[in-house]
Amino acid sequence: MATPEKAIHGITRVPKKNSVNHKLKSTLIGWSFIAVATIFICLFYFYPMLKALTLSFQSGTGTNLEFVGFDNYTRLFKDPTFLTTVKNTVIYLIVQVPIMILLALFLSVLLNNKTLKFKAFFRTAIFLPCVTSLVAYSVIFKYLFSQDGLINQMLMKLSIIxxxxxxxxxxxxxxxxxxxxxxxRWIGYNMIFYLSALQNIDESIYEAARIDGASPVQQFFKITIPNLKPIILFTSITSTIGTLQLFDEVMNITQGGPGNATMTISQYIYNLSFKYTPDFGYAATVSYVIVILIVLFSILQFKVAGDKQ
Known part of the structure; x- marks a missing residue:
């Protein structure tokens, strides 16, 4: 008599128990590879988020904190400095992000031209600012745009001012x-994404459009932009997140001045925590405003882009 392990019509049957053990063993091995990373993510990412959320319902000087409910959140609307920082940050977002996205898109299309010489040099030159130190380049900009800096000297020599x-x-x-x-600093970062996406568009699409008499402008708006739509959405959201968290440039170039005219939300959080009398509870509350703004602007960008996924 044939056993369960024996072959039927020449096909070997694996015992069900061994199959379950093999599946369980594979699952445990898989989890063992990601266990350490998962623990560190929870410890250094999710735990601080939850801790900051609970901290936002507390108030006090230094570490002498007590539960105050929603007092910190109602305080936001009565804080003129906070309202100024929100206005400044939104101005940076509305003005800078569209300009940077459009310039990065223009440069990527220009540098994707097969007939252009020294493309590698231009791509590297435009991307290099992304790898510079935030503090170093901020200090350089501070000296360039000072009262007697190089920019003013050049403009005056050219009789522009x-x-x-x-x-x-x-x-x-x-x-x-x-x-x-x-x-x-960031235009080259976004340009790289667009260049990568442009090189994945089938050249035959452009050839067919040229045969049909489409102009370069029509090709750009009818072929290039639709194919780059996911990348444009991605770079818009990442640029929005970066701008809402803007800190280094403001801190090193203007220190938030004159008169809080350039101070951002992130710099105000820093001041609340380390420059003024430490108020970690209120600083945590302000930090969650950035989270809310990021979510709202991201949803808005998805709606404008028409992305249903």
């Missing part, structure tokens, strides 16, 4: 300086 522009002490020009700095 009659007297130096107060780049760092005038509220409007100080904001423009911050916008120029972050655009210069």
């Amino acid at each position: 009659a007297q130096p522009i107060e780049w760092l002490t005038d509220p409007f020009w100080a904001k423009m300086t911050i916008i120029l700095a972050i655009t210069w």
Whole structure:
């Protein structure tokens, strides 16, 4: 008599118990590979998030905290400095992100041209600012745009301006300086994504469009933009998140001045925690405003892009 392990019509049957043990063993091996990473993510990512959330319902000086409910959240709407930082951050977002996305898109299309010479050099040159130190480049921008800096000297020699522009002490020009700095640094980062996506578009699509008489402008709006839509959405969201968390440039170029005219939400959180009398509870509350803004702007961008997934 044939046993369960024997073959029927020449086909070997594996015992059910061995199959279950093999599956369980494979599952345990898989979890063992990701267990350490999962523990560290929970310990250094999710735990601080939950801790900050509970901290936002507390108030006090230093570590002498007590539960105050929603007092910190109601305090936000009565805090003029906080409202100013939100306004400044939203201005950076509305002005800088579209400019950076459009410039990165334009440069990527330009540098994807097969007839362009020295493409590798130009791509590297535009991308290099992304790998520079945040503090180092911020300090350089501070000196370039100072009252007697190189920018003012060049503009005056070219007779574009009659007297130096107060780049760092005038509220409007100080904001423009911050916008120029972050655009210069991050435009190459977004350009790389667009270049990668452009090289994945089938060239035969453009050839068919040219045969049908489509102009370069029509090809750009009818072929390039639709194919880049997922990447444009991705770069828009990541740029939004980065701008809402803006800190280094403002801290090193203008220190939030003049008169809080350039201060961002992140810098205000830093001041609440380390510069003013430490109020970690209120600082945690302000930090969750960034989370809420990121969620709201991300949802808005998905809606505008028409992405249903």
